[in-house]
Amino acid sequence: MDCGLPVGVFDSGVGGLTVAKEIMSRLPGERILYYGDTARVPYGSKSKETVTEYSRQITKFLISQGVKVVVVACNTASALAVDTMRKEFDLPIIDVVEPGARTAAGVTRNGSIGVIGTEGTIRSGMYNKHIYNISPELNVFGKACPLFVPLVEEGWIYDSVTREVARRYLGEFRGKDVDSLVLGCTHYPLLSNLIRDVVQEVLGGGVTLVNPAVETAKCLKQLLTERGELNSSPEVPEHRFYVSDGAEKFRSFANSILPCNVIETKNVAIKTFE
Amino acid sequence: MDCGLPVGVFDSGVGGLTVAKEIMSRLPGERILYYGDTARVPYGSKSKETVTEYSRQITKFLISQGVKVVVVACNTASALAVDTMRKEFDLPIIDVVEPGARTAAGVTRNGSIGVIGTEGTIRSGMYNKHIYNISPELNVFGKACPLFVPLVEEGWIYDSVTREVARRYLGEFRGKDVDSLVLGCTHYPLLSNLIRDVVQEVLGGGVTLVNPAVETAKCLKQLLTERGELNSSPEVPEHRFYVSDGAEKFRSFANSILPCNVIETKNVAIKTFE
Numbered sequence: 001m002d003c004g005l006p007v008g009v010f011d012s013g014v015g016g017l018t019v020a021k022e023i024m025s026r027l028p029g030e031r032i033l034y035y036g037d038t039a040r041v042p043y044g045s046k047s048k049e050t051v052t053e054y055s056r057q058i059t060k061f062l063i064s065q066g067v068k069v070v071v072v073a074c075n076t077a078s079a080l081a082v083d084t085m086r087k088e089f090d091l092p093i094i095d096v097v098e099p100g101a102r103t104a105a106g107v108t109r110n111g112s113i114g115v116i117g118t119e120g121t122i123r124s125g126m127y128n129k130h131i132y133n134i135s136p137e138l139n140v141f142g143k144a145c146p147l148f149v150p151l152v153e154e155g156w157i158y159d160s161v162t163r164e165v166a167r168r169y170l171g172e173f174r175g176k177d178v179d180s181l182v183l184g185c186t187h188y189p190l191l192s193n194l195i196r197d198v199v200q201e202v203l204g205g206g207v208t209l210v211n212p213a214v215e216t217a218k219c220l221k222q223l224l225t226e227r228g229e230l231n232s233s234p235e236v237p238e239h240r241f242y243v244s245d246g247a248e249k250f251r252s253f254a255n256s257i258l259p260c261n262v263i264e265t266k267n268v269a270i271k272t273f274e
Numbered sequence: 275m276d277c278g279l280p281v282g283v284f285d286s287g288v289g290g291l292t293v294a295k296e297i298m299s300r301l302p303g304e305r306i307l308y309y310g311d312t313a314r315v316p317y318g319s320k321s322k323e324t325v326t327e328y329s330r331q332i333t334k335f336l337i338s339q340g341v342k343v344v345v346v347a348c349n350t351a352s353a354l355a356v357d358t359m360r361k362e363f364d365l366p367i368i369d370v371v372e373p374g375a376r377t378a379a380g381v382t383r384n385g386s387i388g389v390i391g392t393e394g395t396i397r398s399g400m401y402n403k404h405i406y407n408i409s410p411e412l413n414v415f416g417k418a419c420p421l422f423v424p425l426v427e428e429g430w431i432y433d434s435v436t437r438e439v440a441r442r443y444l445g446e447f448r449g450k451d452v453d454s455l456v457l458g459c460t461h462y463p464l465l466s467n468l469i470r471d472v473v474q475e476v477l478g479g480g481v482t483l484v485n486p487a488v489e490t491a492k493c494l495k496q497l498l499t500e501r502g503e504l505n506s507s508p509e510v511p512e513h514r515f516y517v518s519d520g521a522e523k524f525r526s527f528a529n530s531i532l533p534c535n536v537i538e539t540k541n542v543a544i545k546t547f548e
Contacts, residue, residue: 024502038316039324045427050313050519148422153319164435245324271545 003229006031006240007220008067010058011100013041014253015149015186016073016232019096021258023071024239027230031237032067032102036143037270039244042149043076044118044185051120055081059089060273061242068229069094070221075120079126084186092223097121099219100182100212101130105138107208108180112139114173114207117184127184141176145169152187158194166191166198173203182210189213190257241265277503280305280514281494282341284332288527289423289460290347293370295532296491297345298513305511311461311544316423317350318392318459325394329355331477333363334547335516337475342503343368345494349459349486350392353400366497371395374456374486375404379412381482382454382530386413387402387500388481391458392416401458415450419443419459420490426461438464440472447477456484463487464531515539 007027009020013036020032035058037043043051061069064127071094072078072085078095086093103112104127115127122144131140148169151162173181181199183189189211199207224230231237243250243265251265280510281304283294285363294306309332315323323388329351334434346359352369360367363540378387378401389401396418405414424444425436447455455473457463463485473481498504517524519538525539 039320041319045315045520046313047519076533147421147424154420161435161438164438170434173303245321246319 002068003224003231004031004233005066005068006033008033008035008059008062008070009073010035010037010055010062010070010077011074011186012037012043012076014153014250017257018186019071019073019213019216020239022213023220024259026217027221029231029233029237031231032239033062033067034058034239034241035062035244035268036241036250038246038250039270042118043074044120044146044149044209046120048080048124050174051077052081052084055085056088056139057270057273059085061268061270063089063091063251064273067091069220069223071216072096073186073213073216075100076120079121079124092227094216094220094223095214096186096216097126097184098130100184100210101127101213102134104180104182104210105131105134105211108138108208110177110178110179111137112178113114113141114176114178114181115140115142115184116145116169116181116188117142118149119146121159121184127182142179143169143172149185149187150192157190162191162194163198166195167202170195170198173201178203179206180208180210184212184213243270244268244270251273275491276342276444277498277505278507279340279342280307282307282333282336282339282344283310283347284309284329284344285348285460286311286317286350288427288524290483291397291528291531292460292463293345293347293487293490294513296487296531297494298336300491301495301498301504303507303511305505306513307336307341307396308513309336309513309542310515310517310524312520312524313544317348318394318420318423320394322354322398325351326355326358328544329359330362331544331547335542335544337363337365338547342367343494343497345490346435346491347490350394350414350426353395353398366501368494368497369402369489370460370490372404373457373489374458374484377489378454378456378484379405379408381484382412384451384453385411385452386452386457388417388450388452389414389416389458390419390455391416391463392423392444393420395458398497401456413492415447415452417443417446419529420466423459423461426464431464435466435471436465440469441476442494444469444472445476449504453480454482454484456486458486460487516542517541518544
């Protein structure tokens with residue numbers, strides 16, 4: 001395998017850019033080929049079958065572009081589709097749930113872990129499953145927060161309405177004594193300052209926020225190193241961004257959160273990859 | 275044409291059920307065949323090309339089921355796709371924007387009309403276009419309210435957070451002296467009590483809310499009567515409901531708002547209708 005090949009990263013929309021950002025920061029030689037499925041966003045409320053089909057189409061597109069690895073930068077797709085994808089595709093597939101679960105299990109001191117995510121992620125119980133696999137002694141409490149994604153997309157990042165919504169969602173962890181909270185949706189790190197404040201307010205101090213994106217980037221680095229595929233070229237890589245709808249809106253959002261300048265974003269009709 | 279054939283109704287999800295409800299109430303003999311595109315909901319943030327493609331696929335599905343007319347029970351699809359659809363299909367197509375615009379133009383006394391809807395609907399300017407066609411003297415002010423759909427889907431129908439969001443969105447009409455407000459998204463009538471209260475609070479009394487669903491049902495009745503296709507059978511019609519994802523969740527929502535018992539909802543893979 002040529003280590004100069006790009007790393008494929010996908011999400012239902014812009015959320016996965018928080019994972020792309022960590023990869024850019026920790027693996028500065030890697031070229032990223034990102035796909036955001038903006039024509040069918042969000043995945044969080046959709047079924048396992050639908051999310052698996054969409055993930056399969058996108059993976060076929062990424063493979064057609066010659067990626068060396070696929071990073072599923074979406075918790076819902078990680079929770080619902082990755083098991084099936086690993087059976088169907090030969091190349092390595094990295095998800096965000098397993099690294100997130102491992103980090104949470106590592107940081108908890110009292111063994112009580114909270115997970116917030118989309119309906120699909122929470123209903124799947126995949127964080128619980130991975131955390132119990134690490135240690136059956138740990139307690140995991142999940143809470144779906146379906147309004148966080150549209151609030152981020154509305155741009156109400158540090159806002160009184162978002163704060164009130166967060167109070168209500170996070171208030172559900174009261175009395176559960178959680179000391180770590182997994183941001184189990186790639187949009188949520190964009191709200192991390194607000195979530196940190198509200199956690200402090202409703203649950204008190206001492207709760208560690210876990211961003212699976214950081215651990216996912218580390219996981220990717222380890223995998224590429226083991227396979228001898230890490231790109232250590234000093235050249236600044238040219239990342240590419242593809243979406244299924246609204247290329248310009250995506251580009252402007254990407255430029256607001258990535259450390260590089262996103263010059264162009266292309267529309268790709270994903271349904272042809274079946 | 276056989277007047278016993280069903281009326282096709284579609285929306286991106288559950289919102290169009292508010293239109294189906296008005297049709298059931300005003301045309302009690304008609305059998306409804308409803309399609310909710312729940313695998314690709316919402317349409318409001320998507321492009322004209324994407325919404326047109328999705329609407330085309332669903333219309334082909336409805337035609338394959340033998341409907342006599344298609345009601346586009348989605349403001350975004352009405353605003354973005356209906357012109358193209360009317361060119362491509364032979365059967366009559368009724369949208370919600372034109373009847374809504376006509377009602378608003380009829381109820382305003384001072385000539386100043388507000389329209390709330392999704393990003394796609396507001397950006398399209400279709401309400402403005404239809405209202406100006408009726409009378410160029412009328413003033414139309416649009417405001418996109420992208421959080422209302424997810425708030426309805428979260429079930430926060432009469433809620434302090436939703437009220438605060440409504441205050442912020444509707445506050446944008448301050449000083450514009452609107453005396454009528456079009457609920458330009460089929461989800462919004464589900465929030466009409468809350469919207470009425472907030473309008474009273476932030477804009478004062480005397481603002482009439484316009485629900486395009488009512489006028490759309492009247493429009494359908496007139497069309498079917500003119501074509502001799504109105505079903506006046508005294509039999510209680512058996513409606514059918516199809517979705518692209520999450521049939522059970524849809525059924526439970528439909529049962530909470532429709533006057534009939536929705537026994538079954540079927541999944542149909544819509545992408546095959548291309």
